[in-house]
Amino acid sequence: MVVDAQVPASLRAELVAVAARTLAGYDPSAVPPSLRRVAAFAPAKRASAGAVPLWSALDDEHFRSRAARTWAGEHPDLAAALGAPARPHEPDDEPGDQPEHEPDDVPGDQPEHEPDREQDREPQGPPVAAPAPSLAAAAGAWLLGADWRALLPSTATAPHRTGPATPPDAAARARDELERVRAERDAALEELATLRKQARRLRSDADRARAEGRRALEQAAEELAQARAARDEAATALEVAGDERRAADAERTAARAELRVARKLADARVRLLLDTIVDAASGLRTELALPPASELPADLVAPAQEAAPARLGSRGRHVDDPGLLDELLRQPRAHLVVDGYNVTKTGYAELTLERQRRMLVDGLAGLATRTGAEVTCCFDGRPTPLAPGTLAHGVRVRFSVGEIADDLIRRLVQAEPTGRVVVVVTSDQEVARDVEARGAYVVPSATLVARLRHA
Structure with missing residues (x-):
């Protein structure tokens, strides 16, 4: 069956909501490829965020059959009134692939029949004792291939209708509102469970982060202690080197002082020796009473002699x-x-x-x-x-x-x-x-x- 483009927006929204709940019953490995991104959304947001792919998925007979079974499990009375079997047959249904909401109170056991494979079949007429018009009934009729237009509430096609509502319409709206509230409650509970899981995961991550922070702090403290010990050792070595340098400077100063004293002592000795020699020469001159010199040094200078040859090396x-x-x-x-x-x-x-x-x-x-x-x-x-x-x-x-x-x-x-x-x-x-x-x-x-x- 090709998805009808003339479906009113309100009925289309109801069908998309049923498709979103049907998607929740799929095993993650069996989710259709076109809906895998929608399955990653939170359950409460799938109908709004994935409306287009969910609506397109209803064109698939297998997925539409799954959606009909989900709807029948949620509305057993309406399913019985529309003549739907307790478990509508699904083509290519895999063993063990059970819906999340399995109806167990659908009255009447009807024999299974092979669904019509034609893409564009004529909608069947409403069954005897048709249910009151409502979006839920119209959605079920659409999924089962029945005449959904007859079950569509007048508010869905005439939103500007005035006047007091009939009791059946009020009851249908009340049921729809109750179903919507229940769906919102279920979505809120699922989102709450998801948030709790996220909170537990975040607490676990925070605990790991705190543990890693403590380890990093301990490691940093150890490295700081090592750095301080190295700094103290370097300061001690610097102090020892400074003491050795000061001691060397003191020794050098003392050596220079000793050298100056030794030079002064040598000068004093030379001066004393020179004075002693002068005094001795004067005393000797007086004691010897030498006569005045009759010859001067110039008179005694001999003729110049030939200079001695320089020292010769090997082989002359x-x-x-x-x-x-x-x-x-x-x-x-x-x-x-x-x-x-x-x-x-x-x-x-x-x-x-x-x-x-x-x-x-x-x-x-x-x-x-x-x-x-x-x-x-x-x-x-x-x-x-x-x-x-x-x-x-x-x-x-x-x-x-x-x-x-x-x-x-x-x-x-x-x-x-x-x-x-x-x-x-x-x-x-x-x-x-x-x-x-x-x-x-x-x-x-x-x-x-x-x-x-x-x-």
């Missing part, structure tokens, strides 16, 4: 010969000590100090690679970071902090064991005499500059 090489430097550095475990600025002022005086250091260190690196000797280069002043790549492998760069480079060179030579070949490159005669006295070889700065330029 002169100290100014760059070959002597190579020969000395090829000795086993030789150590080359360079007076840095003394050499750079000789060969690279026009450059800046940084460029001078870079040129010298790069040249010494190549010399150390070729000869295999240990090379130490000494500069005056505090350490200055060299550009990347200028501190070549094999060259030890030392800066004299708190002293001059000459004293650093003397201490380096003094630290070497007796018998090791130590070559000092400097043009400072005082340094040369001191290191030669300790067994080191001295090569002028110009010799090293010449050797590096010819490398």
